Amino acid sequence: xxxxxxxxxxxxxxxxxxxxxxxxxxxxxxxxxxxxxxxxxxxxxxxxxxxxxxxxxxxxxxxxxxxxxxxxxxxxxxxxxxxxxxxxxxxxxxxxxxxxxxxxxxxxxxxxxxxxxxxxxxxxxxxxxxxxxxxxxxxxxxxxxxxxxxxxxxxxxxxxxxxxxxxxxxxxxxxxxxxxxxxxxxxxxxxxxxxxxxxxxxxxxxxxxxxxxxxxxxxxxxxxxxxxxxxxxxxxxxxxxxxxxxxxxxxxxxxxxxxxxxxxxxxxxxxxxxxxxxxxxxxxxxxxxxxxxxx
Amino acid sequence: xxxxxxxxxxxxxxxxxxxxxxxxxxxxxxxxxxxxxxxxxxxxxxxxxxxxxxxxxxxxxxxxxxxxxxxxxxxxxxxxxxxxxxxxxxxxxxxxxxxxxxxxxxxxxxxxxxxxxxxxxxxxxxxxxxxxxxxxxxxxxxxxxxxxxxxxxxxxxxxxxxxxxxxxxxxxxxxxxxxxxxxxxxxxxxxxxxxxxxxxxxxxxxxxxxxxxxxxxxxxxxxxxxxxxxxxxxxxxxxxxxxxxxxxxxxxxxxxxxxxxxxxxxxxxxxxxxxxxxxxxxxxxxxxxxxxxxxxxxxxxxxxxxxxxxxxxxxxxxxxxxxxxxxxxxxxxxxxxxxxxxxxxxxxxxxxxxxxxxxxxxxxxxxxxxxxxxxxxxxxxxxxxxxxxxxxxxxxxxxxxxxxxxxxxxxxxxxxxxxxxxxxxxxxxxxxxxxxxxxxxxxxxxxxxxxxxxxxxxxxxxxxxxxxxxxxxxxxxxxxxxxxxxxxxxxxxxxxxxxxxxxxxxxxxxxxxxxxxxxxxxxxxxxxxxxxxxxxxxxxxxxxxxxxxxxxxxxxxxxxxxxxxxxxxxxxxxxxxxxxxxxxxxxxxxxxxxxxxxxxxxxxxxxxxxxxxxxxxxxx
Numbered sequence: 001x002x003x004x005x006x007x008x009x010x011x012x013x014x015x016x017x018x019x020x021x022x023x024x025x026x027x028x029x030x031x032x033x034x035x036x037x038x039x040x041x042x043x044x045x046x047x048x049x050x051x052x053x054x055x056x057x058x059x060x061x062x063x064x065x066x067x068x069x070x071x072x073x074x075x076x077x078x079x080x081x082x083x084x085x086x087x088x089x090x091x092x093x094x095x096x097x098x099x100x101x102x103x104x105x106x107x108x109x110x111x112x113x114x115x116x117x118x119x120x121x122x123x124x125x126x127x128x129x130x131x132x133x134x135x136x137x138x139x140x141x142x143x144x145x146x147x148x149x150x151x152x153x154x155x156x157x158x159x160x161x162x163x164x165x166x167x168x169x170x171x172x173x174x175x176x177x178x179x180x181x182x183x184x185x186x187x188x189x190x191x192x193x194x195x196x197x198x199x200x201x202x203x204x205x206x207x208x209x210x211x212x213x214x215x216x217x218x219x220x221x222x223x224x225x226x227x228x229x230x231x232x233x234x235x236x237x238x239x240x241x242x243x244x245x246x247x248x249x250x251x252x253x254x255x256x257x258x259x260x261x262x263x264x265x266x267x268x269x270x271x272x273x274x275x276x277x278x279x280x281x282x283x284x285x286x287x288x289x290x291x292x293x294x295x
Numbered sequence: 296x297x298x299x300x301x302x303x304x305x306x307x308x309x310x311x312x313x314x315x316x317x318x319x320x321x322x323x324x325x326x327x328x329x330x331x332x333x334x335x336x337x338x339x340x341x342x343x344x345x346x347x348x349x350x351x352x353x354x355x356x357x358x359x360x361x362x363x364x365x366x367x368x369x370x371x372x373x374x375x376x377x378x379x380x381x382x383x384x385x386x387x388x389x390x391x392x393x394x395x396x397x398x399x400x401x402x403x404x405x406x407x408x409x410x411x412x413x414x415x416x417x418x419x420x421x422x423x424x425x426x427x428x429x430x431x432x433x434x435x436x437x438x439x440x441x442x443x444x445x446x447x448x449x450x451x452x453x454x455x456x457x458x459x460x461x462x463x464x465x466x467x468x469x470x471x472x473x474x475x476x477x478x479x480x481x482x483x484x485x486x487x488x489x490x491x492x493x494x495x496x497x498x499x500x501x502x503x504x505x506x507x508x509x510x511x512x513x514x515x516x517x518x519x520x521x522x523x524x525x526x527x528x529x530x531x532x533x534x535x536x537x538x539x540x541x542x543x544x545x546x547x548x549x550x551x552x553x554x555x556x557x558x559x560x561x562x563x564x565x566x567x568x569x570x571x572x573x574x575x576x577x578x579x580x581x582x583x584x585x586x587x588x589x590x591x592x593x594x595x596x597x598x599x600x601x602x603x604x605x606x607x608x609x610x611x612x613x614x615x616x617x618x619x620x621x622x623x624x625x626x627x628x629x630x631x632x633x634x635x636x637x638x639x640x641x642x643x644x645x646x647x648x649x650x651x652x653x654x655x656x657x658x659x660x661x662x663x664x665x666x667x668x669x670x671x672x673x674x675x676x677x678x679x680x681x682x683x684x685x686x687x688x689x690x691x692x693x694x695x696x697x698x699x700x701x702x703x704x705x706x707x708x709x710x711x712x713x714x715x716x717x718x719x720x721x722x723x724x725x726x727x728x729x730x731x732x733x734x735x736x737x738x739x740x741x742x743x744x745x746x747x748x749x750x751x752x753x754x755x756x757x758x759x760x761x762x763x764x765x766x767x768x769x770x771x772x773x774x775x776x777x778x779x780x781x782x783x784x785x786x787x788x789x790x791x792x793x794x795x796x797x798x799x800x801x802x803x804x805x806x807x808x809x810x811x812x813x814x815x816x817x818x819x820x821x822x823x824x825x826x827x828x829x830x831x832x833x834x835x836x837x838x839x840x841x842x843x844x845x846x847x848x849x850x851x852x853x854x855x856x857x858x859x860x861x862x863x864x865x866x867x868x869x870x871x872x873x874x875x876x877x878x879x880x881x882x883x884x885x886x887x888x889x890x891x892x893x894x895x896x897x898x899x900x901x902x903x904x905x906x907x908x909x910x911x912x913x914x915x
Binding site for chain 1: 546653
């Protein structure tokens with residue numbers, strides 16, 4: 001049985017790197033008594049794969065990994081069992097069953113949402129949200145291409161960030177409605193500046209390409225943004241918070257001919273429903289939407 | 296959520312920030328305001344090393360069971376953070392509350408090896424506690440040392456307010472009660488120390504004075520006051536089955552050296568190897584009940600989620616209930632638990648066990664003959680014969696193993712060139728045994744790896760009087776081995792590793808040193824010596840300068856053979872094993888006479904007075 005788990009990572013846990021998070025969950029799964037499947041061989045390991053590694057220092061509301069289990073509790077009980085053994089800074093949000101032939105979350109990742117904002121006393125971004133939004137527009141609409149040079153281990157590569165940015169806007173983190181719309185579960189984990197008087201609290205929302213093909217880091221966009229507006233990026237003390245991770249809505253997330261066909265039929269039905277309601281079919285599905293709760 | 300002592304910027308700029316944030320699974324959280332005693336427990340090396348230490352896990356669990364005590368942890372910052380903390384004047388903090396160490400009532404430091412001595416000064420310095428105990432005031436925590444090196448605490452006497460000699464399970468609670476009652480009476484630090492020295496196992500160095508002859512040897516070591524005990528007896532937990540053992544050990548986020556459940560099956564060793572300090576100071580050998588161990592194993596695996604369990608003891612094969620325990624663990628292997636079995640004697644039973652728990656092709660067999668010739672093995676009382684090694688290796692080779700690791704020491708008392716040459720010859724014999732197996736039944740070449748370390752005489756061993764050598768002499772001995780390697784028939788199947796000798800010389804000095812070394816440590820730290828156990832940090836030049844500038848001679852400590860009537864710096868400690876026995880063993884060593892182990896015959900070492908363990912359980 002394939003399971004997809006969604007969790008939050010915040011507070012001091014942001015300093016725990018990706019590999020150590022994997023080790024953390026391997027142990028947590030055992031503590032919680034989840035009946036996970038092991039690979040064959042002399043050193044069997046848990047069948048577990050993470051969707052999209054999170055950089056050290058980044059917090060998140062939307063981390064995913066998949067596991068394979070022999071048997072399962074209900075989603076509600078499994079979430080509870082896992083949360084009883086979590087440390088402060090990790091909360092399990094979802095535990096959903098996937099189709100048996102589901103593709104791994106890692107292979108599906110196509111986009112992610114981020115909030116990017118200043119930490120502590122840093123005041124480089126414009127304080128007024130309208131002004132920040134204007135700057136975003138100048139940066140995004142005002143340029144045909146967002147050219148940057150990216151330093152890889154071997155060489156420098158030229159790239160255009162613009163097609164990798166699906167959405168970019170300014171917003172106020174102190175605005176309750178905004179946070180609600182972003183589905184921020186508990187705003188306190190954003191650890192805004194100690195100086196809580198700061199209101200409005202300017203932030204940038206980014207929906208950007210993620211995954212193995214065209215991965216782009218939010219920091220890279222901020223750097224280009226600052227350079228475009230002659231803001232001192234080096235002095236910017238940023239906190240990056242991931243909100244959600246997505247798959248392309250058009251991608252069929254299962255393997256096997258019969259499964260593919262049945263998913264395609266389901267997708268067509270969905271599209272039809274959207275059309276009938278006069279709504280645009282979404283470009284992305286969250287990774288969690290592809291699974292179902294176990295009762 | 297706790298506010299961290301270090302800013303995001305600092306944590307993002309240092310290597311492995313997870314070392315400094317605490318918050319691990321099974322970390323104890325308490326309201327520090329409600330604890331009458333706050334105890335900072337320190338392992339003076341980096342987090343990954345310190346977190347692997349069982350003793351701290353035991354005491355952490357035991358202290359925190361008391362409502363009036365909050366025990367937190369401290370480790371050495373790596374040198375990247377050290378620089379930042381010095382520059383930005385950030386005081387050293389505990390992981391749990393992230394509060395300054397200076398706010399604690401006690402700073403307990405476990406002293407596991409000599410090359411961490413400067414780290415202790417680093418910890419005190421960063422905590423802003425005066426390095427010298429005589430400079431400390433009522434504002435400072437009481438600095439208490441423990442662990443194996445406290446069996447000769449003298450080189451560190453200037454820096455500690457007190458030492459706890461022996462096993463921590465027994466006297467810490469009386470010590471805490473005393474602390475509370477002295478506080479209640481409005482007593483001072485001095486009042487506490489004066490009263491504490493009467494608790495068994497507690498040594499307060501400032502209450503004793505040492506006088507020296509012109510040649511540097513000790514004339515007398517005496518208490519300053521009449522009510523201060525002249526000898527300090529080691530503390531020992533006789534009933535290990537009913538002693539505390541942590542069922543919920545801490546689980547670090549980053550990979551520690553021991554990334555597994557550690558189950559201590561027994562304490563002490565019956566073997567009586569004459570070079571081994573642990574084999575003497577932890578006498579008598581005491582086993583834990585197998586039922587208790589099974590329960591501990593189950594609970595610890597459940598509460599940590601670890602996938603591996605390691606049995607810890609000085610000689611696992613001597614544990615009487617080993618088959619029962621291992622079979623129990625193998626059954627839990629179904630649930631994906633790996634078993635690691637260090638210090639196991641190679642025989643049919645252990646090979647059978649290992650073939651069940653490990654991948655034979657990848658794993659290697661380990662033998663520790665310690666000396667190459669039978670003559671020298673008799674001198675050190677290592678009861679392993681060439682016949683036993685070849686027999687064990689033969690069984691293993693037939694079972695499919697092809698890798699063997701061999702551990703030896705160079706520089707043992709009475710060692711001759713012939714003894715050194717026997718090392719590669721023994722390895723070659725093992726290889727020959729491998730090639731006796733028909734070609735079609737074996738799996739290519741065998742790999743025999745020889746590692747040598749240099750022998751360092753330790754206090755409370757029969758070799759405590761033995762001389763050491765100069766650095767060049769150690770390296771020359773390694774060369775003798777290396778030359779002989781080339782003469783061997785199967786030289787292409789043999790590999791030889793040895794170490795630098797600089798650290799050996801320093802370890803030797805501090806292992807058997809006296810109070811005169813305090814100034815050298817201070818000087819070395821001021822010169823920047825720190826994290827000396829890490830080759831990338833170790834700077835021998837600075838150490839040599841420190842000795843030179845203090846006018847302290849390395850040769851005095853290392854090159855003399857101490858006379859049997861010399862007062863040794865650690866003579867005031869009674870570790871259970873008598874000096875008469877050690878002298879007898881030193882004599883027998885020179886006569887190349889083997890002393891039977893505790894199961895076969897009581898050697899009359901003196902530990903029988905504790906009336907327990909092997910001294911009463913295996914009487915015929």
